[in-house]
Amino acid sequence: MTRVAGQREIPPTAGLPLRWQDLFNRSGDLARDLAQQLDIPLPALPCSGTAALIMALRVLQQRMPGRTELIVPAYTCPLVALAAHHCPPLRVVACDLKPGSIDLDEQQLAQLCNENTLAIVVTHLAGRVADVDAATRIAGPFGVAVIEDAAQAMGARDEGKSVGLKGDIGFFSMALGKGLTTAEGGVLFSRDSALHQALHRQCRQDLPFSLRWELQRSAELWGYAAAYQPRGLKYVYGNPLRAALARGDEVAAVGDDFSVNDIPLHRLGGYRQKVGAAALKRLPEHLQQGRLRALRRVALLNSLPGVSVLTDGPGQQGTWPFLMVVMPSAQTRDTAMAQLWTAGLGVTRLFIHVLPGYPALTSLLQPGAAIPCAQSFAAQTLSISNSHWLTDELFEQVLDHLRRILKR
Numbered sequence: 001m002t003r004v005a006g007q008r009e010i011p012p013t014a015g016l017p018l019r020w021q022d023l024f025n026r027s028g029d030l031a032r033d034l035a036q037q038l039d040i041p042l043p044a045l046p047c048s049g050t051a052a053l054i055m056a057l058r059v060l061q062q063r064m065p066g067r068t069e070l071i072v073p074a075y076t077c078p079l080v081a082l083a084a085h086h087c088p089p090l091r092v093v094a095c096d097l098k099p100g101s102i103d104l105d106e107q108q109l110a111q112l113c114n115e116n117t118l119a120i121v122v123t124h125l126a127g128r129v130a131d132v133d134a135a136t137r138i139a140g141p142f143g144v145a146v147i148e149d150a151a152q153a154m155g156a157r158d159e160g161k162s163v164g165l166k167g168d169i170g171f172f173s174m175a176l177g178k179g180l181t182t183a184e185g186g187v188l189f190s191r192d193s194a195l196h197q198a199l200h201r202q203c204r205q206d207l208p209f210s211l212r213w214e215l216q217r218s219a220e221l222w223g224y225a226a227a228y229q230p231r232g233l234k235y236v237y238g239n240p241l242r243a244a245l246a247r248g249d250e251v252a253a254v255g256d257d258f259s260v261n262d263i264p265l266h267r268l269g270g271y272r273q274k275v276g277a278a279a280l281k282r283l284p285e286h287l288q289q290g291r292l293r294a295l296r297r298v299a300l301l302n303s304l305p306g307v308s309v310l311t312d313g314p315g316q317q318g319t320w321p322f323l324m325v326v327m328p329s330a331q332t333r334d335t336a337m338a339q340l341w342t343a344g345l346g347v348t349r350l351f352i353h354v355l356p357g358y359p360a361l362t363s364l365l366q367p368g369a370a371i372p373c374a375q376s377f378a379a380q381t382l383s384i385s386n387s388h389w390l391t392d393e394l395f396e397q398v399l400d401h402l403r404r405i406l407k408r
Contacts, residue, residue, distance in 0.1 A: 008230035008231060008233075008234065008344060008389075009230055009231075009233035009234040009237055009238035009344045010230060010233075010344060010345050010346030010385050010387055010389050010390045010394065011177060011228065011230075011233055011237065011346060011385060011387050011389065012177070012237075012322060012346055012348045012383065012385050013177045013178070013321040013322050013385060013386075013387070014179075014286075014290050014320065014321050014322065014385065014386040014387045014388065015176070015177040015178060015179065015181060015228060015321070015387075016179055016180055016181070016279055016282060016283055016286045017225075017228055017229065018181070018221070018224060018225040018228070018275070018279055019225075019278075019279075020225060021278070022225070022275050022278040022279050023221070023222060023225060023275055025274045025275060025277065025278035026274060027274070027277070027278075028274060028277030028278060028280075029273075029277060030045065030182075030268075030273040030274070030276045030277040030280065031043055031044075031045055031273075033277050033280050033281075034187055034280065037280065037283070037284070038154070038155070038162045039161065039162055040162050040164065040165065040170075040189050041189045041190065041191065041193075041196050042189075043187045043188055043189040044187075044188045044189070044199055044200050044203040045185060045186065045187060045188075045203075045267065045268040045273065046185075046186040046188060046203055046207050046265075046266075046267060046268065047184055047185065047186065047207065047210075047213065047217075047264060047265065047266045047267060047268055048173065048175065048184045048185065048186050048263070048264075049079075049149075049151040049171055049172065049173030049174075049175065049186045050079045050080075050082070050083055050186070050263050051186050051207065051263065051264075051265050051266075052171035052172075052173075052186035052187065052188040053080065053083045053121075053147070053149070053171060054083045054086045054087060054206075054263070054265065055188060055199060055202045055203050055206065055207070056119075056147055056169045056171065056188065056199065057070065057083060057084070057086075057087040057090065057118070057119065057147075058086075058087055058202055058206065059169075059195070059198045059199055059202050060118050060119055060145050060169075061087060061090070061118065062198075063198075064118055064143070064145075066116075067115075067116055067117060067118040068089050068090055068091055068116055068118070069090070069091055069092075069093050069114075069116050069117045069118060069366060070084055070090050070091070070092050070093065070117075070118055070119055070121065071093045071095050071109065071112055071113065071117055071119070071120045071121065072092055072093070072094060072095065072120075072121040072123075072355070073094070073095060073097060073102070073104060073121070073122075073123050073125075073374070074094035074095060074096055074097065074354045074355055074356070074371040074374035074375075075097060075102075075125075075351060075354050075355070075374040075377050075378050076121075076123050076125065076149070076351070076355065077123075077151070077256075077351060078256055078258050078351070078355065078358050078360065078361060079258055079262075079263070080092075080121060080123070080149060081355050081358075081361045081364050081365065082258055082259070082260055082262075082263060082360070082361065082364070083263070084364050085260045085263075085364060086260075086263065086265070090118065091364060091365070091366040092355070092361070092364050092365050092366060093112055093117075093365075093366045093368050094354070094355045094356060094365060094368055094371055094374075095108055095109050095112055095120075095368075095369075095371075096108045096369065096370070096371040096372065096373050096374050097371075097373045097374045097377055098373060099373050099376070100308060100326050100373075100377065101310075101373075101377075102123065102124075102125040102126070102128055102130050102310065102324075103130055103131040103134070104120075104122065104130075104131070104134065104135060105373065106134050106138065108369055109134070109135065109138050110138050111369065112368065112369065113138050113139060113142055113144055114142060115142055115143075117139075117142060117144045118144070118145065119144060119145040119146065119147050119168075120135045120138070120139050120144055120145070120146050120147070121147045121148075121149050122135045122146060122147070122148055122149065122167060123149040123151075124148065124149065124150045124151075124152065124153035124156060124163050124318070125152060125310075125324070125350075126152055126310060126318075126321065126322060126323075126324040126350065126383070127152050127153045127156055127318045127319035127320055127321050127322075128153070128156075128310050128311070128312065128316075128318045128324070129153070129156055129157075129158045129163060129312060129313070129316035129317070129318045130148075132146060132148060132158070132163075132166040132167050133166065135167070136166065136167065145167075145168040145169065146166075146167035146168050146169075147167055147168065147169045147170070147171075148163055148164045148165075148166065148167040148169070148170040148171070149171065150163045150164050150170055150171060150172050151171065151172060151173035151175075151178075152173070152178070152319075152321055153172070153318060153319055154172040154173075154174075154178065154179050154180060154187070154283075154319065155179060155283060155284070155287045155319045156316075156317065156318045156319045157316070157317045158315065158316055158317075159315045159316075160315075164189060165191045168190060168191075168192060168195060169188070169189070169190045169195065169199070170188075170189055170190070171186055171187060171188045171189070172186065172187040173185070173186060173187075174186065174187065174276060176220065176224055176228075177228075177321075178321070179283060179286065179287060179319060179321060180276060180279055180280055180283050181221075181224065181276075181279075182217070182221065182268060182272040182273070182275060182276040183217040183218070183220040183221035183224060183272065184217055184220075185268045185272065185276065186268070188203065203267065206265060207265055207266050207267040208266055208267065209266060209267055209269065210264070210266035210267075213264055213266050214266075214269035214271065214272070217269075217272060218269070218271055218272060221272060221275060223236070229389070230389050234344070238344055241253050241341075241342070241348075242342050245341065245342060250349070250352045251352050251353075251358075253341075253348075254348060254349055254350070254351065254352055256351055256352055256353075256358070258360065259360050260360070287319055287320075289388065290319065290320045290321075290386050290388075291317075291319070291320055293320070293386060293388065294320035294323060294386050297323060297384075297386075297395060298311060298323060300395075300399060301323065301325060301384075301399070301402075304399075304402055304403065304406055305328070305406055306327070306328030306329075306332075306406065307325060307326070307327060307328065307402070307406070308325075308326045309323050309324065309325050309326070310323075310324040310326070320386045321386060322346075322350075322383040322384060322385050322386050323383065323384045323385075323386055324350065324381060324383055325381060325382050325383065325384060326377070326380050326381050327380050327381070327382065328380075328406070329380060330376075330379035330380055332405055332406065333379065333380050333381065333382055335405050335408075336382060336401065336402060336405055337349065337382060339401050339405070340382075340398060340401055345384075345385075345390065345394055345397065345398055346384060346385025346387060346389075346390050347382060347383070347384050347385070347398060348382070348383055348385075349381070349382055349383065350381065350383050351378065352378070353378060354371055354374045354375055354378050356371075357378075384398060
């Protein structure tokens with residue numbers, strides 16, 4: 001369709017914009033400041049959320065040698081499965097979801113979990129707080145670890161505490177477009193003191209400083225500071241998106257075209273830590289404003305016939321990088337995407353496939369049970385940016401398109 005946002009491009013997520021003074025900051029300690037703000041143990045800072053997961057898996061493999069299966073949600077970021085490539089002989093087992101939910105299907109999880117399972121990954125997808133208690137309950141009898149993938153949920157809280165503290169290990173991502181970014185970066189921690197120290201040791205052992213990567217990521221961070229606004233995003237995000245869709249490559253359009261070669265392993269450098277520490281001071285207000293904006297818009301979306309938005313349950317307070325919308329059918333979702341994906345309004349899809357749908361993951365996946373609910377979730381969902389640049393007027397345009405589609 002014709003772009004309705006003119007020469008502007010709304011980002012797909014509500015990332016915290018950097019200020020130029022952040023780039024020249026020389027004070028603060030990112031690990032210490034994260035620990036204080038989020039009330040978590042002093043974290044290790046690997047180069048990415050994926051690197052954090054790899055470190056966690058390697059520590060668990062040392063503690064539980066011989067276990068070769070990793071259970072993950074069937075609908076999640078492909079990088080979660082690709083992490084297993086760096087932890088041989090680990091194989092990935094995809095678990096179905098509850099209907100219309102990001103939570104793991106408990107019945108299937110109980111069938112998949114056994115003495116050969118190293119860990120269960122629970123993913124706080126889209127900033128929502130997933131059910132960690134069910135995974136912990138099922139994992140307990142087998143001595144299986146629970147890892148909280150909170151890559152999209154820094155600042156989310158479950159029963160008053162940061163996500164990542166109910167399971168055995170938690171991690172956040174600081175990739176571009178996340179709530180807090182260092183142009184890739186990870187935050188890794190454990191509530192268990194001995195396990196926490198083991199994570200730090202593993203990071204020191206396996207993650208050297210890399211001048212090449214630090215220079216590249218620092219340049220990307222400067223580019224992000226310059227281009228992460230509606231006019232700049234047209235060139236660095238919008239045009240590549242439309243080019244990928246024009247050639248029929250939906251996976252590239254959402255940035256899912258990962259391979260095992262896309263996971264460098266090094267530590268987060270000191271310069272980017274200083275930039276992150278400066279921006280972190282603004283994160284609580286950024287998240288609060290995003291929450292207020294999201295709750296207003298969730299109510300409007302939920303009023304549409306057959307539409308539901310993933311929200312928080314009792315005792316949960318997630319973050320809102322975007323609104324995860326479940327459409328009544330795959331057909332209505334596809335019609336909406338045909339009209340809105342290229343419109344510059346921050347409407348996109350999160351992941352294109354369930355994990356078995358990515359050829360790059362075939363060798364890592366253990367043949368498993370059917371995953372119909374995850375497949376339906378992938379087919380019926382779209383995401384709407386919660387960026388402050390998506391004004392009420394522009395959001396109303398998105399709503400209007402959805403209303404007309406649902407009336408057909």
